[in-house]
Amino acid sequence: MPALKGHTWETWEWDTKGKSPDAFLSPCGQAVYFHISPLLESHGTAGVRGSFSYGEHYWEIEFLEPPYGTSVMVGVGMDSESWGLSYKGLLWHNGKSRKYTEPFYDKNTVIGVLLNRTAGTLTFYRNGDNLGLAFSGLDQVCSALYPMVSSTAPETELLLGLRTSRLSSLQEHCMHTITHCLGRFGHTHSLPLPPALRCQIHT
Structure with missing residues (x-):
């Protein structure tokens, strides 16, 4: 987890209008469940986004169940592009992937996301450990970037945790x-x- 001095606590939730039909939200708006139809089948990638902020922004996603399947992703995005980390340890952007960290398969794994729009950087954390710089150049993106999660696997359950921001x-x-x-x-x-x-x- 990064140092949070000077940050303010935030309470944004997942966007009820910014999600796929196969993404279902808890009443509190913090947990998201993917592909929970009675047939337990995936119908492709389902995703949901949250609100966004400027400056330095940090949030955490907890995997309530062990991830599996083709892809479960955590990251940021907009309508046409996204930058994300797969549970298989791969970074994805623009249809291309590269190795970033070891895969994480455990239940209750917490992935932290640190987005700094001023510096243009995106960094991920796993259970509080800094995994290193994942992406740079995001200060050149002329669009709002939203926190996002997505999954192709039935019964994926993700919980939105700590959220802070700092306007610089x-x-x-x-x-x-x-x-x-x-x-x-x-x-x-x-x-x-x-x-x-x-x-x-x-x-």
Whole structure:
């Protein structure tokens, strides 16, 4: 787990509207269950996303059951791209994978995700241990990045745990406030702002 000095605790949940039909949420909005139909069959990849923030953001995902199957992923993404870690220890982006760490098969494994939009980095942790830099260059991504999890395996159960954030500049504070005020019904394209800023706060 990274040092959390200066961070604020957050309580965001999984997005009820930003999920696949085969992803089911608990009443509290923190647990997600994939492919739990009576037939116990997978119908491809199912995913769900959470809210997002600027600056430095950290959250944890607990595997309530041992992962198995083709792919169970934790990471960040948007409509067209994603950056993630598979339980098989592979990093995935743009349809390509590379070895990052040893596979994790145990129940109650906790994967931490540290996203720093200012530095453009994404780092993963396993049970509190830093696994090293996974991706860089995310500061060049001109879109909101959402926490995401996905699975192809029946009865995958994941729990959202610790969530913190730290806004590191006045610009980030402003964008965070604007995004919060606009909500899901904002029309950022009409704001009198430079195109790059409108892109960054697009909801």
